[in-house]
Amino acid sequence: MTTTEELILQILEGLPVQVKRNRRIFISVPRNDLIKTVNILSNELNIQHLSTITARDTGSELEILYHFLLNGVVITIRTTCPKEDPTIDTIVDIFPGAVLYERELNDILGIVPKGHPDLKRLILPDDWVGGYPLRKDWKPPQESEE
Amino acid sequence: MEKVKLPIGPQHPALKEPENFTITLDGERVIDVDIRIGYTHRGIEKLMESRTYTQNLYLVERICGICSYAHVVNFTQNVEEVLGIQIPKRAEYIRTLFLELERLHSHFLWLGVAGHEIGFDTLFMYTWQDREIVQDLLEMISGNRVNYAMNTIGGVRRDLSEEHRKKVLEGMDYLEKRAGYYKEVAINEKTILARAENVGILKPKDALKLSAVGPTVRASGITVDIRRDDPYASYIETPFEVITTDTCDVLGRVVVRVLEIFESIKIIRYLMEHLPSGEIVVKVSRKVQDGESISHTEAPRGEDFHYLRSNGTEKPERYKVRTPTLANLPAVVEMLKGTYLADVPIIVAAIDPCMGCMDRVLLLKHGKEKPGEIIDGDRLRKYGIKWYAERGWKS
Amino acid sequence: MIKGLVKWARVKSPWILHMNCGSCNGCDIEILAALIPRLDAERFGVLLKGSPRHADVLVCTGPVTKQMKERLKRVYDQMPEPKFVVVVGQCGSSGGIYHGAYGVEGGIDTVIPVNAYIPGCPPRPDAIVDGLIKLLASINKGGTL
Numbered sequence: 001m002t003t004t005e006e007l008i009l010q011i012l013e014g015l016p017v018q019v020k021r022n023r024r025i026f027i028s029v030p031r032n033d034l035i036k037t038v039n040i041l042s043n044e045l046n047i048q049h050l051s052t053i054t055a056r057d058t059g060s061e062l063e064i065l066y067h068f069l070l071n072g073v074v075i076t077i078r079t080t081c082p083k084e085d086p087t088i089d090t091i092v093d094i095f096p097g098a099v100l101y102e103r104e105l106n107d108i109l110g111i112v113p114k115g116h117p118d119l120k121r122l123i124l125p126d127d128w129v130g131g132y133p134l135r136k137d138w139k140p141p142q143e144s145e146e
Numbered sequence: 147m148e149k150v151k152l153p154i155g156p157q158h159p160a161l162k163e164p165e166n167f168t169i170t171l172d173g174e175r176v177i178d179v180d181i182r183i184g185y186t187h188r189g190i191e192k193l194m195e196s197r198t199y200t201q202n203l204y205l206v207e208r209i210c211g212i213c214s215y216a217h218v219v220n221f222t223q224n225v226e227e228v229l230g231i232q233i234p235k236r237a238e239y240i241r242t243l244f245l246e247l248e249r250l251h252s253h254f255l256w257l258g259v260a261g262h263e264i265g266f267d268t269l270f271m272y273t274w275q276d277r278e279i280v281q282d283l284l285e286m287i288s289g290n291r292v293n294y295a296m297n298t299i300g301g302v303r304r305d306l307s308e309e310h311r312k313k314v315l316e317g318m319d320y321l322e323k324r325a326g327y328y329k330e331v332a333i334n335e336k337t338i339l340a341r342a343e344n345v346g347i348l349k350p351k352d353a354l355k356l357s358a359v360g361p362t363v364r365a366s367g368i369t370v371d372i373r374r375d376d377p378y379a380s381y382i383e384t385p386f387e388v389i390t391t392d393t394c395d396v397l398g399r400v401v402v403r404v405l406e407i408f409e410s411i412k413i414i415r416y417l418m419e420h421l422p423s424g425e426i427v428v429k430v431s432r433k434v435q436d437g438e439s440i441s442h443t444e445a446p447r448g449e450d451f452h453y454l455r456s457n458g459t460e461k462p463e464r465y466k467v468r469t470p471t472l473a474n475l476p477a478v479v480e481m482l483k484g485t486y487l488a489d490v491p492i493i494v495a496a497i498d499p500c501m502g503c504m505d506r507v508l509l510l511k512h513g514k515e516k517p518g519e520i521i522d523g524d525r526l527r528k529y530g531i532k533w534y535a536e537r538g539w540k541s
Numbered sequence: 542m543i544k545g546l547v548k549w550a551r552v553k554s555p556w557i558l559h560m561n562c563g564s565c566n567g568c569d570i571e572i573l574a575a576l577i578p579r580l581d582a583e584r585f586g587v588l589l590k591g592s593p594r595h596a597d598v599l600v601c602t603g604p605v606t607k608q609m610k611e612r613l614k615r616v617y618d619q620m621p622e623p624k625f626v627v628v629v630g631q632c633g634s635s636g637g638i639y640h641g642a643y644g645v646e647g648g649i650d651t652v653i654p655v656n657a658y659i660p661g662c663p664p665r666p667d668a669i670v671d672g673l674i675k676l677l678a679s680i681n682k683g684g685t686l
Contacts, residue, residue, distance in 0.1 A: 021227075023376055024440060048354040048355060048357070049354065049357050049370075050357045051357070051442065051449060051451045051468065051473075052451050052453075052466070052468035052473070054453045054464075054466040056455060056463070056464040056466075065453065067440065067451065067453070069375075069449075071375055072372070072374075072375030072376035072377075073376070074376070074440050074442070076440070095357065096355055096356055096357075096476065097355065097356045097357025097358070097473070097476055098357075099476055100181070100472060100475060100476060101468075108191075118180075120182075121182075121184070122182075122183060122184065123183060123184040123187040124184060124187065124607075124644075125184065125607045125608045128607070130643070133189060133192050133643050134191065134192055134464075140643055184606075184608050185563065185606060185608045185609055186561075186563045186564070186565075186603070186606060187563075187606060187607075187608065187644045188563060188604065188606055188639045188642045188644040188645050189639075189642035189643035189644035189645065190639070190642060190644075192642065192643055193639065193641060193642040193643075196641070204638060205638055205639075208565045208567065208632075208638050208639075208662075209565060210565050210566060211564070211565040211566040211567025211568070211569070211570060211663065212566055212567075212570065214565070214567070255570065274573070274574060278574070281574075291571070291663075291665065292567040292570065292571065292663050293567055293662060293663070500566060
């Protein structure tokens with residue numbers, strides 16, 4: 001374990017942390033604790049790099065993973081939101097680099113980042129009416145007659 | 147001065163559809179930039195869920211035709227980690243060789259493209275000529291110039307012969323000489339200096355705040371390189387320097403890439419001189435147990451990040467890819483603010499954008515009342531060249 | 542007589558418009574590589590142009606993504622007759638490896654008529670030049686392939 005990892009685990013003591021292997025740390029939190037946890041990473045560990053945000057449809061709910069990077073250690077915050085209320089707090093105020101990743105979540109899974117300054121389509125066409133492609137129950141829209 | 151909005155979109159002037167960039171101008175100065183991408187959005191992540199891991203090898207490679215190998219290394223590393231297997235050392239060396247050959251071809255390619263953007267077409271011709279040496283080496287070993295199909299889960303599919311090893315070393319000698327020439331050009335050539343020095347400034351604090359990656363941030367003095375920070379393949383063994391400069395401008399990004407060419411050559415020489423013998427692949431099961439894995443590599447453009455969630459079947463449950471160009475887009479917005487319109491092409495080019503996403507046509511918006519005027523990237527490039535020529539700098 | 546002159550001019554130096562319709566760039570790079578000194582398509586009089594209004598030949602790559610479909614149609618419509626379309630690469634020909642992905646339409650010919658296909662993923666620069674020469678030869682013979 002590197003000194004960075006030791007430091008990280010020290011700071012995160014008390015939180016539900018899982019060390020998958022060297023340089024891979026996961027923290028699972030309920031969505032109400034997302035901002036608090038992100039702030040710990042930012043303020044106490046001085047993390048600035050957000051690699052990306054992954055999200056997936058687990059079937060019963062939507063899981064969102066925030067991947068941060070500090071000296072080669074990937075720290076992932078795992079949280080979930082229900083499909084009936086697919087919202088999450090934006091982290092753009094703490095990590096401006098999240099601005100495009102949150103737009104992508106919205107496009108492909110319908111997860112709405114509350115408070116995002118500029119939520120518009122990122123990768124799907126503006127006239128897309130086909131729903132959220134990365135949802136498990138998604139079906140391709142009917143092809144219109146050309 | 148009257149504020150003007152310039153939408154920059156793909157392809158043709160007469161189209162009113164969503165654009166890549168909308169630039170708000172005040173006179174000739176850029177005030178704000180708005181990004182819209184998606185022109186190469188194919189739906190690969192979803193497609194991967196309906197293909198087996200073996201089939202996905204070929205799909206992942208084609209996320210991008212320039213950093214294709216970085217993607218496939220991430221993919222195979224992810225699957226191998228969940229399977230809990232270690233690939234043979236010789237396979238690791240061969241993967242590292244291809245990763246660095248890809249960096250070489252990509253950096254030479256970029257130098258040519260950057261030259262073209264500022265009207266220095268001779269540079270384009272020379273660098274792409276040199277790049278052909280790398281393409282020949284890639285083809286010699288893998289059978290293809292682009293999309294090498296070298297990896298399989300558990301190792302690599304083709305081996306290096308002694309003949310290949312020697313040819314790679316010869317290629318490195320030649321390329322080192324050529325890189326020396328480009329280093330001189332980058333530092334001394336007036337055309338490049340005029341267009342690149344103090345252009346597209348990205349302060350270190352902004353580079354970090356916006357989570358930018360690759361040579362773009364290394365030119366702002368940030369020492370981050372996944373090969374060193376979170377070593378993968380053979381990088382823990384190969385000696386190399388992480389190249390940074392602190393000029394924070396386009397010139398810095400040119401210098402970083404040219405110097406990285408030397409480092410890649412150094413790594414490749416080490417690999418070829420210390421290539422271990424042995425197997426190149428281990429057998430793996432088709433089904434991948436429940437699990438998840440993260441792999442990231444330092445692609446030529448920066449951190450390429452992949453996440454895998456597996457579910458016990460032959461197909462992935464979820465696969466996520468974040469390419470380096472996407473990570474740099476917020477930084478591009480920051481760099482473009484306050485610059486001249488004439489500098490837009492080279493600043494955008496300096497993050498080494500994956501051309502597909504950035505196939506550039508610019509829509510120039512002139513305030514709310516006037517309709518947008520769309521100009522294509524080629525015209526903007528010529529505008530930039532002419533603008534500088536009028537101020538005394540000829541290519 | 543004018544027709545013959547124009548045909549001659551067109552065959553001697555076709556003006557090419559290149560359009561990426563969602564490709565991974567592999568083919569696009571090889572198209573550019575065909576122009577460098579080693580192969581130099583300009584020897585055959587091939588010139589890359591920016592605007593559809595001056596183009597004779599539209600060289601397309603990529604499975605047509607939903608975002609690019611309308612653009613492709615419009616660029617094609619903007620080109621003056623007679624016009625020719627060449628598809629470079631597997632995904633432009635049939636959707637290739639992306640076949641079935643939600644973001645793609647399929648091959649270029651699902652949107653506009655195509656005169657020539659140059660297969661490969663990507664095809665080598667020499668194959669691309671070879672395909673273009675074959676197209677020129679067929680134009681010389683009298684029009685469509």
